[in-house]
Amino acid sequence: MKKSIAAVVLAVAFTLATGTVARAESKMLGTVTKIDVAADGGSAVAVMKDAKSGQTVEIHVQDKVTLDKFKDKRIAPGDEIKLKYDAKGGKNVATYFKKAAGC
Amino acid sequence: MISVRTAALAALALAPALAAAEHAGNDSIRKNGYQGPQTCEECHPGTARTFLDTVHWKHASRVDNVDNLDPRAEYGMQNRIYTFCNGNDIVNTLKEIPANELGKTKLTGCDTCHPGDGIQDVGSRGPEAEAAIDCLVCHSARYDWSKRKPYKRADGQIAIGQDRSVEAALAVGKPGVKNCMACHESAGGGTHIKRGFAFDAEHDVHAAKGMVCADCHAAKDHKIPTGFDPNNWANDGVRLSCEGCHGLKPHSDDDYDRHTARIACQTCHIPTAGGAVAKDFTHWAKDEATGFWEPSTINREVSVTKPVYAWFNGTVRNEPHLIAPKGNRKDPKSKIAPFKVYEGRAYYDAYTGKLLSMDFAQPTATGDTLAGVASAAKTLGIAKYKPVPGWQKIYFANSHLVTKSKALTCDRCHSESGQLDFDSLGYTPAEVKKRKLDSAALWFEKLHQKEMKKEEW
Numbered sequence: 001m002k003k004s005i006a007a008v009v010l011a012v013a014f015t016l017a018t019g020t021v022a023r024a025e026s027k028m029l030g031t032v033t034k035i036d037v038a039a040d041g042g043s044a045v046a047v048m049k050d051a052k053s054g055q056t057v058e059i060h061v062q063d064k065v066t067l068d069k070f071k072d073k074r075i076a077p078g079d080e081i082k083l084k085y086d087a088k089g090g091k092n093v094a095t096y097f098k099k100a101a102g103c
Numbered sequence: 104m105i106s107v108r109t110a111a112l113a114a115l116a117l118a119p120a121l122a123a124a125e126h127a128g129n130d131s132i133r134k135n136g137y138q139g140p141q142t143c144e145e146c147h148p149g150t151a152r153t154f155l156d157t158v159h160w161k162h163a164s165r166v167d168n169v170d171n172l173d174p175r176a177e178y179g180m181q182n183r184i185y186t187f188c189n190g191n192d193i194v195n196t197l198k199e200i201p202a203n204e205l206g207k208t209k210l211t212g213c214d215t216c217h218p219g220d221g222i223q224d225v226g227s228r229g230p231e232a233e234a235a236i237d238c239l240v241c242h243s244a245r246y247d248w249s250k251r252k253p254y255k256r257a258d259g260q261i262a263i264g265q266d267r268s269v270e271a272a273l274a275v276g277k278p279g280v281k282n283c284m285a286c287h288e289s290a291g292g293g294t295h296i297k298r299g300f301a302f303d304a305e306h307d308v309h310a311a312k313g314m315v316c317a318d319c320h321a322a323k324d325h326k327i328p329t330g331f332d333p334n335n336w337a338n339d340g341v342r343l344s345c346e347g348c349h350g351l352k353p354h355s356d357d358d359y360d361r362h363t364a365r366i367a368c369q370t371c372h373i374p375t376a377g378g379a380v381a382k383d384f385t386h387w388a389k390d391e392a393t394g395f396w397e398p399s400t401i402n403r404e405v406s407v408t409k410p411v412y413a414w415f416n417g418t419v420r421n422e423p424h425l426i427a428p429k430g431n432r433k434d435p436k437s438k439i440a441p442f443k444v445y446e447g448r449a450y451y452d453a454y455t456g457k458l459l460s461m462d463f464a465q466p467t468a469t470g471d472t473l474a475g476v477a478s479a480a481k482t483l484g485i486a487k488y489k490p491v492p493g494w495q496k497i498y499f500a501n502s503h504l505v506t507k508s509k510a511l512t513c514d515r516c517h518s519e520s521g522q523l524d525f526d527s528l529g530y531t532p533a534e535v536k537k538r539k540l541d542s543a544a545l546w547f548e549k550l551h552q553k554e555m556k557k558e559e560w
Contacts, residue, residue, distance in 0.1 A: 029390065029393065050392075051390075051392035051393050052391070052392040065301070065303055068281065069281075072245070072247070072248060072281060073247050073248045073249035073250075074248040074281065074285050076248065076249035077249075078249075078252070080393075082293075098293065098294040098295075099289065099293065099294055100293060101211065101293060102289040102290060102291060102292045102294065102296060102297075103211075103212070103213055103214070103216045103286070103290060103292075
């Protein structure tokens, strides 16, 4: 029993010491409602409407392939997207952002 | 003498300068606007008509390298029935899906990538078809893809929009990667599902050098050269291969060069595959968020799966339960090549043993796959059939995701845990042992010299 309590205390202490909590990657199937590409073209914010909850979520996109698709509107408002994202520094940063539909 | 490869690289180096040269027709476009193919035809007369004869328009061609086909008929996405895309342009044409249980509907079909307007569709002919060609979707660097969406016209027909803006027309030229991949990466139900490759600097050495698809698939009269692929039947009658640019002795290493006689370049230079490995068209999965159903799919990311290796002479075994490369060790035309192997379950007709096709409208809305089979059978005029589930194995050519730095080295094949299965390729255990085909004894000295060279700082 003492060992178990000690293990829990150690785990809590480690978490507090490092100041980080391991977060699971979030997933969503949603519809793009708005895309704002930064003036320098190096990042963008896509506003997504979650198909399940109906809530809107801001997703920060940084990978070049997806940014190129935003710029020439291969991905545009109205498109259904499957995406994964991590919460980093108060932002939801996309790790996977692909159109759900194909032919 | 300058090699083809050197010339190609030199052309690439000059590309920025060439790209700066404006399309000769731009003055006319600025003055008169852009009216679709009739504008292009002012300088490229007859092009629209000949384009109607290509695979990109017909989604089919005569096929002379596949078993059990009618040599007078044409085959391709238009009409094929197989288990990666159990529908085709005929039975699963662009349409409005019936409302699902959440009351949602959508416009979709196999032919959404066809470069027409949805009304002038796959294989259509005549002046109206010529006028409907979306030249800019392939040729404009500034095409606005948000305009290329299906929509319902006032007469109820489903059409596809096009970007015919002057801005897009003023940016015409050789197709860029995005022009090709906008369609080609979305085949089979979503991004990278069918082919499982991305053509970008991270995944392909040609892309990393700034090459575009059309550098290898260099078209003449809109006929696009393609390689041999057990599962890609339609072709414009023009073929390409790695050797066309790289020759048969591309390495500065005689041992590697000796391999090219019987080993396809892709075997060592494309050691990975990606995309869907299996699908079940008899049981679709419901997405609770949207209420729509999709074929149950096991998908893998780009470049994470191991190919299967087989002898291939360019001809294809085509049977109801197997689409596979033909060839063997004794056939001098055969080489060992890598394939992405895929298995799909769909309905077969118990009366004929043939695979049945499926209209996706009903299963997308309700998950009722047999209703989709019934709709397709009605379209195809099949009155009597008995659907029974069955599996089909398909070999896809593994021709992209090309790497130089991660290409297979001697030890990657010639060891007990090597990439190749010598037994399945026709090498007896006795021969493998005698020739040390799975042993470091075959390659240690050579590789060690290379390692030493690498370690010289």
